[in-house]
Amino acid sequence: MTRASRLRASRYGAQAALLAVIAAAACAHAAVENNTLTAINGIKVGHYTLAERPTGCTVILFDGHAVGGLSQRGSAPGTRDTDLLKPTSAADRIDAVVLSGGSAYGLDAANGTMRWLDERAGSGLSGLSRQSGGAAPADGMDVPIVSSAVLIDLWVGGKPSIRPGADCGYQAAAAANSAPVQEGSVGAGAGATVGKMIGREHAMKGGIGSADVEMPNGLRVAAIVVVNALGDVIDPSTGAVVAGARNDDGSLADVRRLLRSGATLQRTSVGENTTLAVVATNARLTKSDVSRVASMADAGIARAIVPAHTTADGDTVFAVANGTWSGDANVTAIGALAADVLANAIVRAATQATSVAGIPAARDLRRR
């Protein structure tokens, strides 16, 4: 063995050992760590992805007494049961949030989730049964509270008549579990895209992302997001574009630069965008505090998506506090953490997405 080949061999050996360590660490990590929304006790997430076209829905189920709030600031929303989340409205709990593709048609998905919860009335999984101590209601008045918002993905993968229906919401609820949330081109994120400021032919694939943070005192704040923005995804910790509008050569155009240069931008179409998120905490909050958390969490969208909240986006953030932790935390800390994890989740949505229907994902660009 020459000195050079020995060196090479030892280098390979070291690399192999390092890879083994990384792989082992990754496995151990996967076995014990949940860094997604379901890290919060009492929260389950289920996806259902349609086979006929890249679209689907994602259901977030809240076991126990969860309180909900809302920040709806995009200009082209499609929502249901959001008025009842106002602090001045009576309903003081929420059982599920349904995020769906399919534009306003996708609001159908929530009907299926309602049916699934209704079938389990009294099992501790739906609405008023909790107020009657878990006993099966005799009067059929057990109304699950299911808020929902949709994104517009009808142009992706042909056949715009294929949309998530009630069946999607039912199947996703049935599939919901507390395992780490599957991310990328799945569920409501199956047909999600980003970077459409210079036309959708320059878009990249978006998807579902999730992130959480746990404080030493036991407070948890987590987020799930479906990123289908008109704008680019930015990593706020560096200012770099993660995924967004591409130049003809496939490089990232950076819409911040295009905007400031006065470049001619495609007239934005309302038919292709919207980012939807759920942030959750295990703290116990009042309805007005959970609304403040939703409002503060919305800063995560502003930081990780540029531009955000446009006339062509229906950007909507739900906030939920399920009170499974009994410690004290101030709403500013919870709201600030919610903004932070939502920004993390948005970046993950872009990095975890896989190419679909000829629309490249960030991971494919890097490989080139």
Add this chain to the structure above:
Amino acid sequence: MRTMLLTAVVVLIVATADLKVRTTPEGVQAFRPAGANATLTAVPGIKVGHYTLAERPTGCTVILVDGDAVGGVSQRGGAPGTRETDLLNPLNMVDKVNAIVLAGGSAFGLEAASGTVRWLEEHDIGWPAGVARVPIVPAAILFDLGVGGNPKIRPTADCGYKAAEAATTAAVPEGTIGAGAGATVGKFGGAGRATKSGIGSASIALPNGLIVAAIVAVNAVGDVVDPATGKIVAGVRNPDGTFADARKILRSGVDTPPPRAGENTTIGVVATNAKLSKALAARMALMADDGYARAISPSHTNGDGDTIFSLATGRWDGTANITVIGALAAEAMADAVVRAATQATSVAGIPAARDLRK
């Protein structure tokens, strides 16, 4: 060979130009002709005047519209102090404003707007209401009573009158002045660790003639972050003068006291020369609010009364869609927030970022 060399030079020039238009505020300003106004008054028809009290670092800033402009508001902080913001709801009738007042002094400072109203009445400017012209003057205040001694010293009607009288179209003086005289940032780490902030302003002019600009008095609970790099510009200080980074404090789980309602709030104005309906002016304010989210961390807390007004003068005949105007408003606002931190000077023992760098 010559062609190759020429190509190399061209590529180099293009690459350099490319760097210059990157999103850092410095880069963009470097692109402007020397001496060009890069502040809110770059929008024709907008004048800005400051008045700073001598007795305590506080004051007010008046944004005067030559005639009137369509207005909007985004009010998302949890502890606001405002006047005439309901009027700006797109469902309500009055769709023009004559001036906007930003003031220190907590809710007491709302009195400054009364002085601006008086000044406007003397100049026969206001909404034609038959028997009189009624000046429409929305206002927002920030909380600076704890800075520099006697909290009884606050901007009054006199401040609003004098700031209106002083208003000019010159480039806006920035830093520790007017409504920003007593402004501080970086209060997430508890008392005594804040950094001085102030007033900042920035504008973006496109080749087609569209101008979008911002002015802001930054008095946030949070740190000021440069969104182009993710770095702290001013915020919670360590004993050695470096910045602790509120984002790290937050993530560490260190028990931080809830922000006190009596020491914060970021208030600003974005303006454009485009013609907008009242509803679109509201959308412009809403999108500009993303500039706060990007350049202040955390933003919109329960202890901040974060508020942004928008003005559309309609003096430019071109067309631009609201998404572009709103997105540029967010960019200009983030630039202005960063400038508020970099242009501030130390006051009342509270060091500014420029002094910490020394």
